[in-house]
Amino acid sequence: MEKRSDQLPRRFHALGDPTRLAIVERLAAGPASVSTLAAPAAMALPAFLKHLAVLERTGIISSSKIGRVRTCRLEPQALADLDAWLSDRRRLWAQRLERLAGLVDDDPDRKRE
Amino acid sequence: MEKRSDQLPRRFHALGDPTRLAIVERLAAGPASVSTLAAPAAMALPAFLKHLAVLERTGIISSSKIGRVRTCRLEPQALADLDAWLSDRRRLWAQRLERLAGLVDDDPDRKRE
Numbered sequence: 001m002e003k004r005s006d007q008l009p010r011r012f013h014a015l016g017d018p019t020r021l022a023i024v025e026r027l028a029a030g031p032a033s034v035s036t037l038a039a040p041a042a043m044a045l046p047a048f049l050k051h052l053a054v055l056e057r058t059g060i061i062s063s064s065k066i067g068r069v070r071t072c073r074l075e076p077q078a079l080a081d082l083d084a085w086l087s088d089r090r091r092l093w094a095q096r097l098e099r100l101a102g103l104v105d106d107d108p109d110r111k112r113e
Numbered sequence: 114m115e116k117r118s119d120q121l122p123r124r125f126h127a128l129g130d131p132t133r134l135a136i137v138e139r140l141a142a143g144p145a146s147v148s149t150l151a152a153p154a155a156m157a158l159p160a161f162l163k164h165l166a167v168l169e170r171t172g173i174i175s176s177s178k179i180g181r182v183r184t185c186r187l188e189p190q191a192l193a194d195l196d197a198w199l200s201d202r203r204r205l206w207a208q209r210l211e212r213l214a215g216l217v218d219d220d221p222d223r224k225r226e
Contacts, residue, residue: 016126
């Protein structure tokens with residue numbers, strides 16, 4: 001299996017959780033510290049850190065530490081890759097519908113009606 | 114939590130698996146029978162049917178049975194919803210960058226340089 005296909009399901013899986021989606025929604029507005037991100041989540045910090053680790057491992061977010069504060073930021077290219085895959089599938093599906101519509105238009109039986 | 118947010122992580126989760134991604138890729142080319150879809154998957158049919166059920170439960174695919182043949186098809190609106198969420202997050206992120214660039218341009222300290 002090619003590398004792209006390998007990373008793709010892991011990234012979709014990373015977004016397949018309400019806590020992790022909420023983190024991405026917050027980071028779309030700008031970088032935030034781990035404690036800021038953790039505040040609205042109704043869970044213990046170790047569980048929350050595991051969610052952050054899943055997002056970071058798949059390249060959806062990155063983080064850096066200055067002093068005692070770790071700041072997370074969104075990596076939009078990872079979202080763009082998912083976006084591109086979804087758009088491609090939808091385009092293929094629409095092209096097939098157009099081809100079918102073309103076949104119906106060319107159908108001599110239909111023209112006789 | 115609103116309905117949209119509830120369905121969204123379940124749909125991302127449904128795509129977070131190589132077998133299920135391969136099913137969606139195949140169905141983007143057109144409807145297919147369960148046996149056609151199962152043929153390339155290296156797993157027993159009951160395990161494969163569970164993957165199909167995950168996709169159907171989240172509205173990413175639908176299926177209908179004629180005689181003994183069950184045919185699956187892609188439901189592109191479900192993919193469009195995910196696509197829209199990803200695009201919105203990326204747009205927010207880009208807008209923030211633009212605002213930051215604007216602030217830097219307006220900085221009087223910077224103009225004096």
